[in-house]
Amino acid sequence: MQLKAIQTKERNILVSASAGSGKTTVLIARLMDLVMKDHVSIDSILAMTFTEAAANEMKKRLATELQSAMLTAQTEEEKAYITRQLTSIQTAHISTIHSFCLSIIQEYYYILGLDPQRIKSIMDNGTMVLFQQQALEEAFAKQYQLQDPVFLQLCQMFSARAENDDALRSMIMNLAVLASSKSNPNEWLDSLAENYRDKKLLEELPKEVYENFFEYLHVEASRYEETLTRIDELYRLKYDDQVKSMPLWNRSYWLLRIWRMHCSRRIIRHTALPFSPSYMP
Known part of the structure; x- marks a missing residue:
């Protein structure tokens, strides 16, 4: 085919x-x-x-x-x-x-009866992206200045470090690009929000959203576990038994392993988790 x-x-x-x-x-x-x-x-x-x-x-x-x-x-x-x-x-x-x-308009504007000065003001893709980034920067600066609790909580969902909002910025830009390809961008964005309206449990979300979320979570937890395992190996080689038995290190390592087990597909199919930004298992 x-x-x-x-x-x-x-x-x-x-x-x-x-x-x-x-x-x-x-x-x-x-x-x-x-x-x-x-x-x-x-x-x-x-x-x-x-x-x-x-x-x-x-x-x-x-x-x-x-x-x-x-x-x-x-x-x-x-x-x-x-x-x-x-x-x-x-x-x-x-x-x-x-x-x-845009290239057609710029080259044949006189056939279309358009003002050449107006044509110069039409943004190409590079200029448009630059203005989008500037607008996003201003919007973030305003929200930080207002100390909007909803905005700050959203930032925390995308990064454990308060000063790192790169993931949230990237998500917003990706959504903007995807929305621009739709016939009605605002209507499409509103339809996304409808998937989460009046939902109290994760299992009430559409199946594809639910499955993709836990698939992503499972992958991320695996990466953290691999990193901690590597650090644990280095600790065993470099430090003595007194350092290796520190309660904070042991607790963090095993908590992450339990969380990964909790996220595995075998368990989540039989578990209803509360759907709340403030919920931590």
Whole structure:
């Protein structure tokens, strides 16, 4: 089926599959098939995606495939052709939908009857991200100044260190990017909140949210356990029995191990945990 999607030409096709199933790989192979077999120049191809990160990844993987093709090229003419394609990748129309539409407006504004001064004020993706970060910084500074207890509690959920809010900032930016790809961003964000409204127990959450939460928690607890195990090994090698028997160290280590057991799938399926930000098992 993937080969059919790669080789089908002269008609529209739709490839629908779950995340991680190889859609981007099929797309890159399809582009390579057009470039190498049909000799369609990269600067004649339009490939659009939803995020800048995805567009950059496509360019990177396409460049890797072209470099591999260069190593197996049989003639100087073929090598010269591949070199031209590699040179054209950075300026090719492999971008987000917004970036491509902006480039059309900027180049043909006079046909559309638009004011050139107004066109200059349209933000590209880089400028938009910069303003988003500045707005986020101002919003965080205001909340810290107000000492909003709800905001401070939210920060504590994302990091044990009060001064580290990087994870929360990253989550907000990721949500903003995802929301911008929806037809109605505000409505989509409101729908997310509905999943948690009037919920008292974790088991009352939608199954996918519930399962993903404990899967993430299980992985994180495993990482902490691995770190503590390594520290414990170093303690056993470096320090004497008096240091190794310190009650605080032993208690922290075993509490974490019990918490990991509590998070395991075998147990959570039979346990109803209170759903409260202040709850600590």
